[in-house]
Amino acid sequence: MDTRSEIVTQFTQVAKEHDKRLAPLTDGLALLDSGLDSLCFAIVVARLENSLGVDPFSEDEDARFPITFGDFIRFYEHAAK
Amino acid sequence: MNMQQNNPVSLRSLILATGNVSSHVLAGHDSRATWSELAHGSVLQGEPELQGRSVLVATSHQFSSAAALIELDGVARRIVLFPPDVPREHLAYVAKTSEADALITDQPEIASMPHGIGNVVLCGRSVAPADRDRSARIQTEWILLTSGTTGLPKLAVHTLASLAGSGWHAGQPPTAVVWSTFYDMRRYGGMHIFLHACIAGTSMVLSSAHESTAEFLVRASAHGVTHISGTPSHWRRALMSPQATRIAPVYVRMSGEIVDQAILNQVRSQYPMARVDHTFASTEAGVGFYVSDGLMGFPPEVLASNPLIEMKVLDGTLRIRSNRTATRYLGEDTPVLKDSEGFVDTGDTIETRDGRCYFAGRRDGIINVGGRKVHPEEVEAVINRHPGVAMSLVRAKKNPITGALVIADVVLKNDSSQMILESEGAAANAQQNDILDFCRTELEPHKVPAAIHIVSTLSIGESGKLVRRYA
Structure with missing residues (x-):
């Protein structure tokens, strides 16, 4: 499965489980405006570690936290290489 | 002769005082003996001289440890019970910390390990008559190991009195009571039941790491077990076994972990004839209280139910002060066991909801x-x-x-x-x-x-x- 569609799936799934209204997932969307709270992000990261086999946050402790949804996807795509 | 104390009470003397010593047995996995045989016999080979020594008991079989304990209480200065699940690499640490100068084991590979003890005594699982002076001379320290969450075990100091308490009197009619427990008798929960059986003179079936839960249930059934204890985890595992229907206890006790309503209900449904209690006790804090109303948690009144056991909740955790607590840890740089007022912090957090108290979990978890x-x-x-x-x-x-x-x-x-x-x-x-x-x-x-x-x-x-x- 490609990284982008897996990330979209997890954002959508976690938002649904937590009764969050998810904003349209465009690359320019600020993550803080996505509708997910930090617990949701934590769960998304944990699930992506399972499905994609990477956790870029833990692999690079100096990494800057992504600001937009597009940053988030590139962050994972970069880690997966 | 200058004795430390005059005729201290020993486990052996309590057993002999029950009057039921010939008809009731201690049954291990592949060995058994009457209390009389245990009080008069020996499992130790070579008639060792262990008077006044600090003895480390590291056996594979519970039966051998139990027999050695009966033999050495009042004779040895200190008895250290080393449970088989404690990693063997800690043997030398435990030996040094307890100043052990004798080792009792049924495993040659343990005897040959680098433990630093010169005097090694092999023991078996058959009790041979031993005709020697067994009168108690000293009050023996009993050392129980508790597993820290990481690292080295802690060595908690007890005595027969702190472990057995004064609530059980010799001469209680044991009628048809047969005790058993899923616990290893070298752990506090198992020791509690073992001492009860010794002092009440009832038969007891020991569990064994050498058999499965199903095999143990079959053996317990063959002995007609009526009273049986374990942790909620023990019971969850037992109820998953088809052999759970083999036993028909009249009394079930749970301790050692938080008891939830599901396991209370499941045990009651499996054994409708049984009284089901849950209790709070720990190696360091000793016995706390019993709950018999069939509900998880406990009413706050139980904290004041026993004048001999003072209990309070401070900074969210249960604290206990009584003569049933351990007195201290052996060793250097060990944590403080009691606060300045003599209370032991159990580390178990308590929450109150709708007038009932509940254990919320371990503070360190x-x-x-x-x-x-x-x-x-x-x-x-x-x-x-x-x-x-x-x-x-x-x-x-x-x-x-x-x-x-x-x-x-x-x-x-x-x-x-x-x-x-x-x-x-x-x-x-x-x-x-x-x-x-x-x-x-x-x-x-x-x-x-x-x-x-x-x-x-x-x-x-x-x-x-x-x-x-x-x-």
């Missing part, structure tokens, strides 16, 4: 999810109420956003775990989602597991408790 605290035991209690679940273990998973997340490993009932693990895919997902949905209706979002893993089994340590690895 709390999972911190983005600054919000989660007791694994609280989440497990919810998961265990799901009709498809046999048992569960909740643990922390490191997370870069919230520091940690809650993860659950779940064993399903009726072997469905194995079937689902083999089939994978849809069945597993459906079951995981169903458990998660249930958690969402019962728990705040940060307490809901981020993932449910279906597993075929969970490890239960020799202590009878779920094996937890604190992050």
Whole structure:
């Protein structure tokens, strides 16, 4: 499965489980405006570690936290290489 | 002769005072003896001189340790009971810390380990008559090991009096009582039952690491066990066995871990004739209290129910002061066992809801999810109420956003775990989602597991408790 569609799936799934209204997932969307709270992000990261086999946050402790949804996807795509 | 004390009470003298010594037995996995044989005989080879020594007892079989204990209480200065699940590399540390100058073992490989003890005594599992002076001369220290969450075991100092208490008097009619316990008798929970059987003169069936839960239940049934104790984890595992129907106890006791309503109900439903109690006790704090109303938690009144055992909740945890607590830890740089007023902090946190107190979990087991605290035991209690679940273990998973997340490993009932693990895919997902949905209706979002893993089994340590690895 490609990284982008897996990330979209997890954002959508976690938002649904937590009764969050998810904003349209465009690359320019600020993550803080996505509708997910930090617990949701934590769960998304944990699930992506399972499905994609990477956790870029833990692999690079100096990494800057992504600001937009597009940053988030590139962050994972970069880690997966 | 200058004795330290005049005729101190020894375990042997208490056994002989019961008057039932010839008709009631201590039954191990592959050995048994009457209390009379144990009080007059020996399992030690070569008639060793152990008067006044500090004796480390490291046997594979509980029966041998029990027999050695009866033989040496009042004779040895100190008896250190080394349970088989404590890693053997700690043997030298325990020997040094307890100043052991004699080692009793039934395993040649332990005898030959580098433990630093010159005097090694081999023991067996058959009790031979031994005609020597066995009168008690000193009050022996009994050392019980407690597993720290990491690292070295802690050595808690007890005496026969602190372990047995004064509540059990010799001469109680044992009638048809046969005690047993899933606990190893070298652990506090098992020692408590063993001493009860010794002092009341009832028969007792010891469990064994050499047999499965099913085999133990069959053996317990053959001995007609009437009274039996264990941790909730022991009971969850026992009820998963078809052999659970073999025994018909009239009394069931649970201790050692938090008792949830699901396991109380399941045990009562399996054994409708039995009284089902749960109790609080720990190696360091000794016995606390009994709860007999069939409900999880306890009414606050029980904290004041026994004038000899003072209990209070301070800074969220249960504290106990009584003559049943351990007196200290052996060794250097050990934690303080009692505060300046003599109270032992159990480390078990208490919450009060609607006028009833509940154990929330171990203070050192709390999972911190983005600054919000989660007791694994609280989440497990919810998961265990799901009709498809046999048992569960909740643990922390490191997370870069919230520091940690809650993860659950779940064993399903009726072997469905194995079937689902083999089939994978849809069945597993459906079951995981169903458990998660249930958690969402019962728990705040940060307490809901981020993932449910279906597993075929969970490890239960020799202590009878779920094996937890604190992050």
